[in-house]
Amino acid sequence: MNQPLSNASKSEEASEGSSKKGDHDLVQRVQAGDSAAFRALYDKYHRRAFAVAMGVVKNEDDALDAVQNAFIKVHKNIHKFQGSSSFYTWLYRIVMNVSIDHVRRTSRRKTLDFDERALHEESEVAGDGALVPRVTDANPGKAALRRELGSAIQAALAELPEHHRAVIVLREIEGMSYEEMSEALEVPKGTIMSRLFHARKKMQVALAPYLSGEVVSED
Amino acid sequence: MESPKTEEEKLQMFFDGELAPEEEASVRRSLEGSPEAAAQLREWEQLRAAMKSVATDWAGEIDSDALFARIENEISAPAVPIERLKLEQPALRVVPGGRERRVWGGVATGFAAAAAILLAVMAWPEPHLDPAPIVRGSQVLEADFGSNTGTIFEVEGGAGQSLAVIWIDDEEVGLP
Numbered sequence: 058m059n060q061p062l063s064n065a066s067k068s069e070e071a072s073e074g075s076s077k078k079g080d081h082d083l084v085q086r087v088q089a090g091d092s093a094a095f096r097a098l099y100d101k102y103h104r105r106a107f108a109v110a111m112g113v114v115k116n117e118d119d120a121l122d123a124v125q126n127a128f129i130k131v132h133k134n135i136h137k138f139q140g141s142s143s144f145y146t147w148l149y150r151i152v153m154n155v156s157i158d159h160v161r162r163t164s165r166r167k168t169l170d171f172d173e174r175a176l177h178e179e180s181e182v183a184g185d186g187a188l189v190p191r192v193t194d195a196n197p198g199k200a201a202l203r204r205e206l207g208s209a210i211q212a213a214l215a216e217l218p219e220h221h222r223a224v225i226v227l228r229e230i231e232g233m234s235y236e237e238m239s240e241a242l243e244v245p246k247g248t249i250m251s252r253l254f255h256a257r258k259k260m261q262v263a264l265a266p267y268l269s270g271e272v273v274s275e276d
Numbered sequence: 277m278e279s280p281k282t283e284e285e286k287l288q289m290f291f292d293g294e295l296a297p298e299e300e301a302s303v304r305r306s307l308e309g310s311p312e313a314a315a316q317l318r319e320w321e322q323l324r325a326a327m328k329s330v331a332t333d334w335a336g337e338i339d340s341d342a343l344f345a346r347i348e349n350e351i352s353a354p355a356v357p358i359e360r361l362k363l364e365q366p367a368l369r370v371v372p373g374g375r376e377r378r379v380w381g382g383v384a385t386g387f388a389a390a391a392a393i394l395l396a397v398m399a400w401p402e403p404h405l406d407p408a409p410i411v412r413g414s415q416v417l418e419a420d421f422g423s424n425t426g427t428i429f430e431v432e433g434g435a436g437q438s439l440a441v442i443w444i445d446d447e448e449v450g451l452p
Contacts (some may be wrong), residue, residue, distance in 0.1 A: 099344055104335040107338055111335075112331070129350050131345075206329070211329060226327075230328065235294055245428065250288065261319055264323065
């Protein structure tokens with residue numbers, strides 16, 4: 058059972074190397090003003106950036122805003138990117154910072170815009186042009202379970218302190234190594250390991266009713 | 277120098293594929309006699325699978341083009357040049373003051389400015405010998421706005437005279 062876990066991580070390393078080289082080329086082209094290269098970087102990373110943002114903020118629209126702002130920052134600051142770290146750790150650092158900022162701002166004004174959010178959620182149910190349609194599935198029961206699991210994971214993530222949330226999202230959703238997380242979050246590897254351990258523990262407790270295997274299976 | 281790893285740390289590193297091959301082999305061997313560690317690995321694996329599965333749903337249906345269009349709009353929105361912003365400001369003389377005691381400083385200097393206007397009006401010399409039409413006015417040479425900023429306007433009065441008007445801003449502002 059454990060064999061594939063570590064081997065999977067290592068088998069990804071070869072393709073990561075060429076991917077980093079490809080990113081470096083794209084970054085250089087963006088720095089030279091090539092807008093097609095910027096689009097290529099966006100195409101490559103925006104979904105993963107969105108998933109990371111979703112792990113931090115509370116709804117799709119906020120995650121989309123976070124991704125939007127992150128890519129705007131990337132475009133604005135790409136001339137400062139020296140290539141000493143990989144592009145995607147730099148991108149995820151930006152996505153994480155933008156998302157955490159968003160959560161902080163939202164929590165400060167939570168009381169004020171409660172009514173507005175309630176209205177917004179109603180409009181999402183109505184599906185009025187939101188960029189992310191609700192998850193659909195041919196099997197309504199299964200779709201409901203997945204939605205429930207999604208909500209439970211978001212609720213569990215929301216209960217974590219920001220620094221725990223960041224590591225578990227980057228590790229479990231994005232599959233980043235300790236070294237990459239250390240780079241993206243600018244903390245030592247030992248801190249990453251400790252935060253990850255505690256974050257996992259809390260998530261296990263919060264999601265205990267769902268972690269039976271059947272609910273989480275990927276078809 | 278690296279500190280020795282605890283068993284928990286080793287197990288987590290094993291799970292995350294972060295151990296050196298020889299350590300990995302050692303943990304794998306130890307798992308055979310430790311059902312607790314094996315159970316822990318299973319739970320972590322379930323958690324990972326759940327989070328990955330949900331993240332796939334989260335990212336699966338983004339309208340990528342619409343989102344990119346939003347980004348492009350923001351990026352290509354023409355920035356208003358600073359020079360143009362400056363030109364759009366009325367040609368006012370702003371006299372910045374100190375940075376402390378903003379509110380009371382502003383009130384006090386407001387009174388001082390009003391007094392200065394009054395004095396200036398009263399002190400304006402009366403032309404006795406000039407047969408040309410008499411024009412009165414006021415002029416403020418300088419005002420201390422304390423921690424506030426303010427503006428001294430020169431406006432034309434009904435009789436064509438030059439009048440000084442002092443405006444004190446409510447809040448501190450940066451220098452133009």
